[in-house]
Amino acid sequence: MSGQGGPKAFWEREQGSTLGSVRPPGPAGPSRPASGGPFGHRPGPRPGAGPGAGPGAGPTGPPARLGGAVAALVAALLSLVVPVLGLYLGMWFFLLVANLPGIGFGVMAVRRYPDAAEVERHLRYAWACNFAYAALSVVFFIPLMLLAVVILSV
Template sequence: MGGAVAALVVAVLTLAIPALGVSLGLWFFLLLTNIPGIGLGVTALAKVPDTAEVERFLRYTWACNLAYVAMSVVFLVPVLVLVAVTAYYS
């Protein structure tokens, strides 16, 4: 059960990336919200008596979290470069 809670906590902590994007005025970062990871984490916790189901949804949650972080890096790096270039030339 601790792994399911950890996966859900990580999925919720990934909400910091869309919050950062919105604070920078980039509303398209709301599209990067890790809704599947949060939903699968909640489902894993809801299936607690059945260990096979918890493990299955736990794997799905971690896969969503990993894919989300990789996708966020792909989107965040160009934005940070753009901000740095804009700050340099201002």
Template sequence: MQRGSGSPRDFWEREQGSALRSVAPAPGRTAPARGAPAPSRGRPPQSVTPAAPAAAPVPAGPPARVGGTVAALVVAVLTLLPPLLGAYLGVWFVLLGCNVPGIVLGVIALSKVPDADEVERYLRYTWACNLAYAALCVPVVLIVLFVLAMALVLGY
């Protein structure tokens, strides 16, 4: 699959502040003005005036990295599930291990949306908190599930 200048990926991966660019005609040719009839191939055009460059359209989507920031915040909120599971099972102290820093940093990253450098910085912090929380949470969840399975097997 070829990626042209109009592909969705190019739209979202552009630098912030850049605009869509129109395709330039081949070298040695001039583009016909809008609304003007295209010159026929049999005879040369009598007078071709170059068209004024059209204003580039402004992108209508969100700025770059908003999707990644929202994804990091959603993952940070989803990390609340293991502590809530622990509280449901009666192990209330696992609520102390909530990923509060990841959620707070995700919200801060979304509040800094116009400033791309700040968004990138807080986005990295949010993902670091999410990954550290996952690495620390997996053993706790496995132990809780093992105790639950043993209780079910032994009939308690």
């Protein structure tokens, strides 16, 4: 693959440089800072960022996944349908199987928004609780339906 049609040849042909060579001057002139990667990402302040937006002025990692945190919280809140339905049918003990840990971790993920590490940690816990709740609901739903069939057939 290192021949005429390989990825390295394509990259060198399209970029106009070879490995180890100096990049040609771009729109910013020859004093342009060195690129941090193949796509021209340069660490430091973003263009158009306000004063004080230097290399240490904000979070260094990727932005927190607020959309994922909201989705986990919505999924946890939707899991309340099972206990509410059980309460409506007169089976109050269904309230004991509410997904309270999933709701709690979802709320914590949304509330910890600026801190990406905390959001990610609570987001993992919320989804783990949601999936565990769904699995347990299926495990308990099947015997409950079998019991209902036996009671109705007598």
